[in-house]
């Protein structure tokens with residue numbers, strides 16, 4: 001897996017500019033140039049709170065707070081206008097529960113010195129978001145669907161991590177910089193999705209560390225993704241993905257959770273939390289030692305590591321985009337090699353299908369999706385998963401189950417089948 005957090009930028013950031021530093025030493029004109037470079041680097045970057053590296057950012061933290069909070073305050077005004085209560089007035093029990101969880105997670109985060117607020121709004125959907133300022137907005141539906149506080153902590157920690165890692169404004173800066181540079185790849189949807197994927201992974205990693213430090217079970221994030229995968233699969237053949245697919249997210253969050261389990265003390269903030277934020281099994285913050293001052297090579301160093309950081313991120317996003325495209329092409333290939341040979345209804349809520357697989361590539365697992373239009377017109381999805389190996393010429397049975405099948409007379413006509421995902425035997 002790619003890791004934004006463990007890239008050794010310092011190889012570029014210190015060694016190369018240190019060599020140049022020797023050339024710059026003692027020359028006052030060059031010192032002025034270097035101070036100018038330092039100011040330029042300061043304008044287009046900020047020091048990453050997690051890694052201590054510089055990353056591309058065209059907005060200062062105070063600008064980010066002003067811009068991000070304006071969006072939330074407009075939302076709150078719109079809620080008031082529409083007569084929809086928020087926070088305590090919306091649901092006392094769920095709001096107090098949210099605040100209790102939120103405060104504990106925020107208190108171990110990199111931005112614990114800022115005053116933050118969690119906002120509860122009246123929406124049924126499973127959603128929460130950040131706008132990069134000092135608010136986290138949570139839908140009431142999410143609180144109602146998650147009875148386990150650790151799972152609420154997982155969502156909240158992930159959103160805090162997005163702001164800490166500057167993802168909202170990094171993406172904006174990327175777009176602005178790309179417009180200036182007229183970069184073709186940044187305009188592609190696949191590239192943007194891949195860039196988002198990397199940000200999601202980073203927010204997962206940082207958020208799961210916060211959970212462990214705050215005394216919430218760090219495995220809770222992977223449980224959410226596991227349920228999501230069971231319920232809706234990966235929908236790989238259906239949509240372009242703005243987020244990593246559920247099964248990958250489950251595996252990745254589980255691996256991170258296992259790594260940070262040693263820091264987790266149930267229900268209790270880890271007394272070493274502050275030190276662990278800078279130095280832990282997932283990353284080591286670059287110290288300011290060895291960083292040259294403005295006018296002494298620090299400008300060149302800062303600008304160099306900003307540009308290299310952006311370049312590495314750009315290359316990672318391109319690699320991820322290629323990987324997603326290859327996998328999507330593989331799923332389309334497998335889908336074309338499947339023939340539905342027979343089907344039956346062993347019960348009104350079950351639809352058993354027999355397929356024949358004609359592909360050359362042996363499959364390790366496969367998931368099948370079916371979309372049904374409900375009586376109110378809204379689509380509902382059923383997913384079934386089976387394990388392989390499935391070889392060429394082999395037939396297999398897979399069964400979709402759910403109450404939404406009950407009213408259907410002829411599922412072959414009423415259900416839109418699609419291949420949700422397929423993995424080759426490695």
Ligand SMILES: [Zn+2]
Pocket residue numbers: 158162200203
């Ligand atoms: Zn996210």
